[in-house]
Amino acid sequence: MDLSAINWGLLLASLMVAATPILLAGIGELVVEKSGVLNLGVEGMMITGAICGFAVAVATGNPAVGFVAAALGGAVLALLFGILTQFLLSNQVATGLALTLFGLGLSALLGQGYQGIKPPSAPRLDLGPLSDLPVIGPILFRHDLMVYLAIALVAVVWLVLARTRAGLILRAVGENPAAAHALGYKVVAVRLMAIAFGGACAGLGGAYLSLVRVPQWTEGMTAGAGWIALALVVFASWKAERVLLGAWLFGGMTVLQLNLQAAGLAIPGEYLSMSPYIVTIVVLVIMSSRRGRAALAAPAGLGKPFHASG
Amino acid sequence: MIRLEKRPMPSRLWTWATPVLAVVLTMIAGGLMFAALGKDPVAAIRVIFWDPLFSEFAWYYRPQLLVKGGPLILIAIGLSLGFRAGIWNIGAEGQYILGAICGAAAGLAFYPLESPLIFPLMVVAGALGGMAWAMIPALLKVRFGTNEILVSLMLVYVAEQLLASMSIGLLKNPEGYGFPGSRSLSQWSSSANPELIAGWGLHWGTVSALLAVAAAYVLLNRHILGFQIRLAGQAPRAARFSGVNPKLLTVFCLAVSGALAGLAGVFEATGPAGQITIDFNVGYGFTAIIVAFLGRLHPVGILLAGLLMTLTYVGGGTAQSQLGLPFAAIQAFQGMLLFFLLGVDVLSNYRMRLRRRGVA
Numbered sequence: 001m002d003l004s005a006i007n008w009g010l011l012l013a014s015l016m017v018a019a020t021p022i023l024l025a026g027i028g029e030l031v032v033e034k035s036g037v038l039n040l041g042v043e044g045m046m047i048t049g050a051i052c053g054f055a056v057a058v059a060t061g062n063p064a065v066g067f068v069a070a071a072l073g074g075a076v077l078a079l080l081f082g083i084l085t086q087f088l089l090s091n092q093v094a095t096g097l098a099l100t101l102f103g104l105g106l107s108a109l110l111g112q113g114y115q116g117i118k119p120p121s122a123p124r125l126d127l128g129p130l131s132d133l134p135v136i137g138p139i140l141f142r143h144d145l146m147v148y149l150a151i152a153l154v155a156v157v158w159l160v161l162a163r164t165r166a167g168l169i170l171r172a173v174g175e176n177p178a179a180a181h182a183l184g185y186k187v188v189a190v191r192l193m194a195i196a197f198g199g200a201c202a203g204l205g206g207a208y209l210s211l212v213r214v215p216q217w218t219e220g221m222t223a224g225a226g227w228i229a230l231a232l233v234v235f236a237s238w239k240a241e242r243v244l245l246g247a248w249l250f251g252g253m254t255v256l257q258l259n260l261q262a263a264g265l266a267i268p269g270e271y272l273s274m275s276p277y278i279v280t281i282v283v284l285v286i287m288s289s290r291r292g293r294a295a296l297a298a299p300a301g302l303g304k305p306f307h308a309s310g
Numbered sequence: 311m312i313r314l315e316k317r318p319m320p321s322r323l324w325t326w327a328t329p330v331l332a333v334v335l336t337m338i339a340g341g342l343m344f345a346a347l348g349k350d351p352v353a354a355i356r357v358i359f360w361d362p363l364f365s366e367f368a369w370y371y372r373p374q375l376l377v378k379g380g381p382l383i384l385i386a387i388g389l390s391l392g393f394r395a396g397i398w399n400i401g402a403e404g405q406y407i408l409g410a411i412c413g414a415a416a417g418l419a420f421y422p423l424e425s426p427l428i429f430p431l432m433v434v435a436g437a438l439g440g441m442a443w444a445m446i447p448a449l450l451k452v453r454f455g456t457n458e459i460l461v462s463l464m465l466v467y468v469a470e471q472l473l474a475s476m477s478i479g480l481l482k483n484p485e486g487y488g489f490p491g492s493r494s495l496s497q498w499s500s501s502a503n504p505e506l507i508a509g510w511g512l513h514w515g516t517v518s519a520l521l522a523v524a525a526a527y528v529l530l531n532r533h534i535l536g537f538q539i540r541l542a543g544q545a546p547r548a549a550r551f552s553g554v555n556p557k558l559l560t561v562f563c564l565a566v567s568g569a570l571a572g573l574a575g576v577f578e579a580t581g582p583a584g585q586i587t588i589d590f591n592v593g594y595g596f597t598a599i600i601v602a603f604l605g606r607l608h609p610v611g612i613l614l615a616g617l618l619m620t621l622t623y624v625g626g627g628t629a630q631s632q633l634g635l636p637f638a639a640i641q642a643f644q645g646m647l648l649f650f651l652l653g654v655d656v657l658s659n660y661r662m663r664l665r666r667r668g669v670a
Contacts, residue, residue, distance in 0.1 A: 040459065080649070089314070089660065090652035093398055093459070097599055098652060102645025108638030109347075219638075224467045231460050270475035277464040281450075284461060289454040307314065 006259045012139045016147050017213055019251025021046070021205040021222075023150045025229035026236070026243045027157050028201025033233055034161065035194035036174035036301035040096025041081055042202050043226025044103020049074040049203025050210040051107040054119055054217045057207075063122040067146065067207050074203020075196045077103060082195040086188045089305050104220060114217040122146065122212050146208055151244065153201070158240035170194060174299035177306040187306050202226065224277065231280045235287055237297035246283075253279050314660040324658035329604055329615070332651035339650070340643045349633050357632055358625030358640075373511025374624045375617060377582050380515035381406070381574035383616035385598035387522045388567030390607040391529075395542040397563045401447065401462025402571040403595025404469035405440040409572025410579040411476050412439025414492055414586045417501040418481060421493065428500040432576055433514075440572015441565050443469065448564035452557045458564070470591070477588045496584035503581035515577030519616075522570060526609040539563065571595060593641075600648045619644065 025042050032039050052073030057066025081099045084090045122144040131141045161167040172180040173190045181187050209225065210217050228250055236242035257272045265272065337359075341351030362371035385402045392399045399405075413436030417428050447461040476482075481492040495501040506512045530536035542549040542559055550556070574594065583590055601619050605612030626640035 084649065084653050088653045088656040090655055094603055094648075095652050097400065098645060098648035101596060101600065102642060102649060105638055105641030105643070105645045109636060109642050112636050112638065224464070227460060227463050231464070234457065234460070268475055268479065270471040274468045274471045277467045281446075281456075281461050281464050284456050285450055285454050288456040307316070 006263055009139055011255055011259055013142070014255045015248060015252045016139070016143055017251075018254045019247040020147050020150045021208045021213060021225055022229045022232055022250055023154065023244065023247035024146075024205035024208065025202040025226060026232035026247055027150075027154050027240065028198035028205075029229055030233050030236065030238060030240060030243055031157060031161075031170070031201075032194050032198035033238060033302055034174045034299055035170050035191045036177055036299050036304065036306070037085065037191050037195060038092045038096065038303040039078065039081055039099070039195060039198060040093060040230065041078070041099025041103065041226075042198075042229050043222055043224070044100035045074040045077050045199045045202035046103075046206035046209070046226045046229075047107040047220070047222045048077050048103045048110075049206030050221060051111045051114070051206075051217060052203065053207025054114060054210040055110065057119050057211055058114065058117060061120050063120050063211050066119070066211055067204060070203040070207030071200040072203070074199040074201070074206065076199070077106075078195045078199020078202070079192070081199075082192045085305065086191055086195075089307055092303050092305070100226070108219045111217050111219060115219075117217065119211050119215050119217075121215070144212055146204070146212065150204075150208075154240055154244050161240060171299070174301050177301050177304075181306075181308055187308075191306075202229070205229070228276065228280055231284055235283050237287065238299065239297070249283075250276060250280065313663045314656065315663050317659060317661055320658045325606065328654045328658055329606065329611070329651060331654050331657075332604070332647060333618070335650040335654070336643065336647040339646055343639065343642065343646075344635065347635065347639060349635055354629055354633055354635060357629045358622060361628060362621055362624045369509075371624050371628070373505075373509060375620050376511035376516045377513065378623050379616050379620035380513065380517075380519045381578050381594045382598050382601050382619055383519040383613055384515065384522055384574040384577075385567075385571045385595060386601035386605065386612045386616055387519070387526045387609060388570035389598055390602040390605070390609070390612055391526065391539055392563035392567050393543075393602055394530075394607050395539045395559055395563055396546065397560050398459045399444060399447070399462050399564055399567045400459050400599065401444070401465050401595070402567065402598055403591060403593065404462070404466035405443045405568045405571035406575040406578075406595045407466075407469040407473050407591050408443040409436040409440035409575030410583075410586060410590060411473060411481070411575075412436055412442075412572070413576030414481060414495060414501075414579050415476075417495065417498075417580075418493060420500070421498065424500050426500070429503070429580070432501060432580065433573065436572045436576025436579075437569040438572070440575060441569040444564040444568020444571070445561075448561045452560055458560075466595070473586070473590060474588045477586050477590075481586055483585075490588055492586040494585050495580045501580050503577055513577065513581045515574060515581060518573055518577070520613075523609045523613050530609065535562070571598075597644060600644055603648060604651055 025046055029039065029042055049070035053066040053070030056069035057063045077099065081095055084095045085092050124142055124144055131137050133141065161171065169185050170190060173185060173187050177187045206222060209221060214221060232243055232246045235246040253276050257275045261269045261272050337355055341355055344351045344354040362368060385406065389399055389402055413432040416435035417432040420428055443465060446465060447458040450456040450461055451458045477492060478490045483491060483493045503514050530540065538549065538554045538559060541552065542554055542556065579586055579590065597619060601612060601615045605615035622640055622644060626637060629635040630637055
């Protein structure tokens with residue numbers, strides 16, 4: 001193997017791109033879980049966003065419109081989960097799984113006839129002199145708008161959760177829905193908004209895969225990215241800034257693995273392709289073995305249904 | 311305004327009626343979906359649900375139900391034990407793959423020897439392979455408190471890569487002209503899992519599925535372990551006080567579901583699929599989740615639900631060739647079924663009350 005064949009600058013640049021889908025889906029799921037809802041349907045919402053975004057971008061020739069459609073598609077699907085779990089009080093784990101199974105089928109259905117098409121490419125953001133900086137320019141400042149929007153979103157979520165009244169209410173609903181209800185907050189409404197936001201983020205993440213990262217449509221193309229996003233929230237111990245860190249770690253792993261394959265490492269490609277999933281498991285083990293702190297970090301009401309009459 | 315009132319006990323009537331209601335609602339919504347795809351909805355529903363059972367060609371389709379239903383029921387029975395206890399094994403697809411790989415490897419090690427012992431050996435190896443794969447999330451949960459949902463799922467993607475590597479590497483047919491995939495297991499008489507009665511579609515996978523249904527029924531209703539499983543799911547705190555060991559229960563439930571998924575894998579590889587290939591797995595592990603819930607996590611319910619779900623596979627295949635309905639539509643249809651089931655479930659746990667606005 002020839003390690004010098006790997007362009008490390010390029011690797012770091014593609015790390016930013018590889019991290020963006022799971023970063024978007026992960027920060028959305030963080031908000032959902034902060035409201036006390038466990039939505040395991042991220043994979044289904046991501047893949048639905050991927051095809052909605054792709055189809056609309058192809059039809060309009062405008063990737064930006066595609067991203068909007070992807071967010072809408074993800075949010076609509078998430079609201080289906082919201083109606084079932086919040087009004088019909090269904091089991092959140094089972095409903096999340098149903099969302100994924102349905103999303104995978106629906107996206108395959110919508111995607112008929114889109115295979116092998118090239119989507120309109122998302123323009124790179126021109127940051128003028130910043131983009132021309134040596135070394136740092138190509139790594140940090142020559143990406144498309146979504147990379148920066150995703151990072152900005154993390155900052156906004158962090159700010160809202162930590163510093164605003166809305167964030168406080170959201171956390172109260174997640175920690176103790178009964179108390180929040182007694183104080184007059186609309187628990188179900190807050191949770192529905194969080195669920196829709198999570199769905200929109202997952203949809204954007206999926207569309208980033210199909211429009212920028214890959215960029216094409218294939219059935220089941222999210223290939224577990226949604227589940228990695230769920231693991232990301234655990235890794236981040238429900239803290240927004242750590243989602244960013246985790247996404248870069250997993251993105252880095254994915255990119256490194258691809259680069260090693262290209263560089264002709266003596267390990268067969270299949271084993272390298274496993275590595276992001278194995279790393280996810282290892283990280284989950286490490287995070288959960290520090291039991292005391294991890295247990296404190298999860299919102300207390302996570303996954304429990306709430307019904308006002310008790 | 312409609313108000314929900316919790317029932318003191320789940321309604322017995324609705325517990326049985328909700329799956330039927332969910333199926334009816336899915337047919338209506340699915341019909342709308344088929345219409346949106348430009349197909350005649352009535353014809354589509356008839357091809358999927360009626361023709362395989364009652365048309366003049368039903369003699370061809372009925373055996374298919376037993377062939378395809380076996381693995382689904384087998385996996386769903388295993389999953390249902392864990393689901394009842396609140397242990398979520400979502401990685402049956404991976405355990406199914408590992409069962410197939412281990413079973414096939416154990417048999418192929420003896421190729422071309424002919425012996426009646428090879429097939430039983432493969433079956434045992436398959437069950438152990440699936441069980442070992444399920445032990446990873448089980449032991450990580452017991453030892454480190456790691457979430458079994460995420461771990462078992464990640465292992466599905468690992469298993470898929472392992473399967474790809476096996477079918478182009480270690481298990482590749484040396485006489486296969488470079489094509490990926492193992493030797494044909496269904497044509498080597500020592501490893502074949504043929505129809506037991508000609509024309510019935512019954513193979514060892516179906517037989518073991520029926521045995522699993524009976525065993526699960528006895529376990530849940532007549533054995534202390536089954537009682538503990540039910541208790542752990544319904545009242546975890548009470549279970550703790552009455553001396554249920556949650557760690558042991560986790561290991562047991564995952565071991566059983568892994569072994570059953572592994573069995574399904576090895577029976578499929580030696581029978582209907584016939585060999586190990588890259589795309590050998592077709593999502594039975596995931597569909598079995600729907601089957602388990604549709605069957606209300608009850609062994610007999612799962613048997614019926616498994617046959618119904620198989621009907622959508624068999625009928626869906628026919629709809630694909632006759633009406634040009636894409637297979638993805640069937641997948642969406644199956645997902646929809648689970649949605650409706652979870653939605654109407656509210657009727658068995660809650661009472662609907664009409665109430666005028668403003669009255670507290």
